[in-house]
Amino acid sequence: MKISGYLGFSLIDYPGIPSFVIFTQGCNFRCPFCHNPELISQRKKGQYSEEFILEEIDRRRKLIKGVVITGGEPTLQEDLPSFLFKLKKRRLLVKLDTNGSNPKMLVEIIKSKLLDYVAMDFKTSIPKYHKAIGLSERETSKYLKNIFESLRILKENNVRFEIRTTVVPEIVEEEDLIEIRKTIGEDVPYVLQPFKNDKTLSYEFKNKNPYPNELLEKYAFTVKGKLR
Numbered sequence: 001m002k003i004s005g006y007l008g009f010s011l012i013d014y015p016g017i018p019s020f021v022i023f024t025q026g027c028n029f030r031c032p033f034c035h036n037p038e039l040i041s042q043r044k045k046g047q048y049s050e051e052f053i054l055e056e057i058d059r060r061r062k063l064i065k066g067v068v069i070t071g072g073e074p075t076l077q078e079d080l081p082s083f084l085f086k087l088k089k090r091r092l093l094v095k096l097d098t099n100g101s102n103p104k105m106l107v108e109i110i111k112s113k114l115l116d117y118v119a120m121d122f123k124t125s126i127p128k129y130h131k132a133i134g135l136s137e138r139e140t141s142k143y144l145k146n147i148f149e150s151l152r153i154l155k156e157n158n159v160r161f162e163i164r165t166t167v168v169p170e171i172v173e174e175e176d177l178i179e180i181r182k183t184i185g186e187d188v189p190y191v192l193q194p195f196k197n198d199k200t201l202s203y204e205f206k207n208k209n210p211y212p213n214e215l216l217e218k219y220a221f222t223v224k225g226k227l228r
Helices: 050-059 080-089 105-109 126-135 139-156 174-184 213-222
Strands: 001-009 019-024 067-072 094-096 115-121 160-167 190-194
Touching: 001 050, 001 160, 019 050, 050 080, 050 174, 080 094, 080 105, 080 160, 094 105, 094 190, 105 139, 126 174, 160 174, 174 190, 190 213
Parallel strands: 019 067, 067 094, 094 115, 115 160, 160 190
Antiparallel strands: 001 019
16 A cells, blocks of 8 residues: 555544544546645655554554545555455444545445445536546546446445535536536435645645635535535
8 A cells, every 4th residue: 555644533534433544645636626736646655654554553542443544546556455454353444535436446345345434526517527637528538437336336335425525616616516416316425525725736726715614504505415
């Protein structure tokens, strides 16, 4: 596993569960508003070994009940299943944050009972998706097929999950959120996240002001979602 960061204790990354957060290195998207741009490159090596991270987890076993694997995009890591197995042997709950682009890996780790919770991104409405992930329309079209397949996998398997959208000005507007809700279905747990502009991949988005909280609350009410 390429691991380039960790957070020893969190009360917000896994709903209701005190957790240890792991940031994997490498992502296949180039979201211009990305809040962890240093984790995008797939050429970089991880800064921390698995052994070190597991030792840090073991040191905190009295404080944590779960582990969150985020990124980057964790499903790009070929040895993700074996690492998750080590976490489950420790009787820890495991949450995965994913962009949904690798349904083959997703279904493997779900079927192997290595996950307890999945948070999958749905960036914006379909016509704007290429802008949200910073890729060509042709590349985006291929990834969208995978994202819809990942959504189907989550719906059809016995794993807790949520779909989430970072509400970025211009990339995500009210009509986009309404369209996403129609796409994912009325009964799917849907979470809206505020955009943060203190650190972004594109300088352009560093200059965009986040939506005010009152507007985000209105959007969440409109799409029957939760603001986190």
